[in-house]
Each structure stands twice: as C-alpha cells, then as structure tokens.
Amino acid sequence: VNFNGCKWVTDKGLAGLARNKRLREVRIRGTSCTDKSLYSLAQFCPALEWIAHADFSGRPKFSDQALKCLRDACIQRVIC
Structure with missing residues (x-):
C-alpha cells in the first residue's frame, strides 16, 4: 500500500x-x-517485509524505539 504524500493518513487509519x-x-x-x-x-x-518512512526534511519522524520495536516484531523486513 502506498500512502506517500497523503497527509490525511493518520495513526487511526x-x-x-x-x-x-x-x-x-x-x-x-x-x-x-x-x-x-x-x-x-x-x-x-x-x-511485513517493507516499510518506507524516510523523511528527508532533516527531522526524524519516528523514534528509534518505535523503529526498533517494528524491526524486532517483523519476520522479514526492509526499513528505509
């Protein structure tokens, strides 16, 4: 699923x-x-095998803790 650039996509959705x-x-x-x-x-x-989340604004969007949790939970993954 590609939601890139869709600002109305929220945590709830x-x-x-x-x-x-x-x-x-x-x-x-x-x-x-x-x-x-x-x-x-x-x-x-x-x-989940792939999640693209990188924010090129220079400000991290997600915490290291949340990224680590996702990494540890998924069997196969590519996180970029």
Missing part, C-alpha cells in the same frame, strides 16, 4: 489497515503517522 495480518508492504512518507502507527504495524503485521 493505519491501525485499521494494520489489522490485515497479510500486509506485506507499506509506504508512509509524508503522512500524519506517528510512532503509534509503527507500534500497530509491529503488533498486527508480522509478515
């Missing part, structure tokens, strides 16, 4: 999508998602 345990790829650059979204993905999407 992504949490609903995350309940699809077969979700394998999500792109959330330029959305309104926060750490809560990463925790939802970590909790409900163990098969």
Whole structure:
C-alpha cells in the first residue's frame, strides 16, 4: 500500500489497515503517522517485509524505539 504524500493518513487509519495480518508492504512518507502507527504495524503485521518512512526534511519522524520495536516484531523486513 502506498500512502506517500497523503497527509490525511493518520495513526487511526493505519491501525485499521494494520489489522490485515497479510500486509506485506507499506509506504508512509509524508503522512500524519506517528510512532503509534509503527507500534500497530509491529503488533498486527508480522509478515511485513517493507516499510518506507524516510523523511528527508532533516527531522526524524519516528523514534528509534518505535523503529526498533517494528524491526524486532517483523519476520522479514526492509526499513528505509
């Protein structure tokens, strides 16, 4: 699923999508998602293989703790 640049995509919306345990790829650059979204993905999407979240503004969007939680929860992953 590609939500890049969709500022109206929020934690609540992504949490609903995350309940699809077969979700394998999500792109959330330029959305309104926060750490809560990463925790939802970590909790409900163990098969997640790819998440694109990088913010090139120079300000980290997600905490290291949330990224580590997602990394540790997913079986196969590429996080960029």
